[in-house]
Amino acid sequence: MKRWLPAPRLSLLLLLVWLLLNGSLSAGQIALGLLFAVCIPLALRAYLPDALRLRRPDVLLRLLGVVLLDIVLSNLTVARQILGREAALNSRFVWVPLDLREPAGIATLASIITMTPGTLSCDLSADRRHLLVHALHVADEAALIATIKARYETPLREILEC
Amino acid sequence: MSALAPWLDYLAGSLVLLGAIFALLGALGLARFSSFLRRLHGPTKASTLGVGCVLIASMLVFSPGPQASLHELLITLFIFLTAPVSAHLLVKAALQQQPELRPAAPPAERDSPN
Numbered sequence: 001m002k003r004w005l006p007a008p009r010l011s012l013l014l015l016l017v018w019l020l021l022n023g024s025l026s027a028g029q030i031a032l033g034l035l036f037a038v039c040i041p042l043a044l045r046a047y048l049p050d051a052l053r054l055r056r057p058d059v060l061l062r063l064l065g066v067v068l069l070d071i072v073l074s075n076l077t078v079a080r081q082i083l084g085r086e087a088a089l090n091s092r093f094v095w096v097p098l099d100l101r102e103p104a105g106i107a108t109l110a111s112i113i114t115m116t117p118g119t120l121s122c123d124l125s126a127d128r129r130h131l132l133v134h135a136l137h138v139a140d141e142a143a144l145i146a147t148i149k150a151r152y153e154t155p156l157r158e159i160l161e162c
Numbered sequence: 163m164s165a166l167a168p169w170l171d172y173l174a175g176s177l178v179l180l181g182a183i184f185a186l187l188g189a190l191g192l193a194r195f196s197s198f199l200r201r202l203h204g205p206t207k208a209s210t211l212g213v214g215c216v217l218i219a220s221m222l223v224f225s226p227g228p229q230a231s232l233h234e235l236l237i238t239l240f241i242f243l244t245a246p247v248s249a250h251l252l253v254k255a256a257l258q259q260q261p262e263l264r265p266a267a268p269p270a271e272r273d274s275p276n
Contacts, residue, residue: 017236017239020232020233020235020236021233021236023231023232023233071210071211071214072211074207075184075207075210075211078187078191078203078204078207079184079187082187082188082190082191082194082195082204083187083190086194086195086196086200089200091197091199091200093264093265095265110246110250111242111243111246111247114206114245114246114249114250115206115207115210115242115245115246118203118207120199120202120203120206120249120253121246121250122250122253122254122257123253123254123257123264125267132265134199134202134253136200136203
């Protein structure tokens with residue numbers, strides 16, 4: 001099992017993406033998808049990261065909902081800021097201290113920060129304990145950090161770490 | 163493509179319009195702001211919702227029929243995977259070109275000898 005399917009979840013994802021791409025559930029497409037699902041992870045075996053243990057699917061779903069909601073809400077905010085006076089904006093860098101240690105978790109957090117408007121994740125400090133975030137408008141630096149930590153980092157830690 | 167129910171037609175139409183408005187705002191941000199980092203906020207953000215609206219509209223229009231249209235889900239997945247990475251690389255390139263933009267290291271790192 002482990003030998004032929006080094007990453008079962010990746011295999012499942014590849015199969016799903018293949019079937020979605022072709023928009024078909026015919027036997028031929030399923031066979032082709034299965035072939036890719038087995039061969040691609042085998043070919044990439046040397047480069048695959050260690051499998052993550054995902055706990056708390058309920059928290060994962062909630063995080064997904066929170067992120068989607070935040071994308072919509074903050075899109076509206078940024079739209080207003082684009083139309084408003086530029087001089088009113090207080091753009092600056094903020095170092096966000098990280099409690100999250102899992103590299104995949106940090107990558108996810110950085111992506112979430114970029115996708116939720118008003119903030120861009122720019123860099124990770126050399127010791128991986130601080131994330132450099134650029135914010136289009138900062139009213140209160142401490143509040144921004146607290147929001148990021150409470151809304152995104154804490155759920156990610158519950159999902160990836162214990 | 164068969165004729166849509168009128169309410170579905172209106173819904174899809176307004177979503178396309180809304181998506182176009184957000185895409186326009188993203189482009190406007192890119193054109194209007196003065197510094198590189200601010201300009202990056204327009205296209206990485208406002209366009210997320212713009213693309214999202216257009217994709218939902220596309221699913222509404224093309225789904226009734228023999229099979230649901232699910233390509234849009236893949237497009238969403240790929241956008242969410244690629245947009246943050248490209249934005250990240252653009253910022254890294256900017257900080258490399260203009261080191262004076264980079265803020266001081268965080269307090270913890272300043273203290274450590276490394």
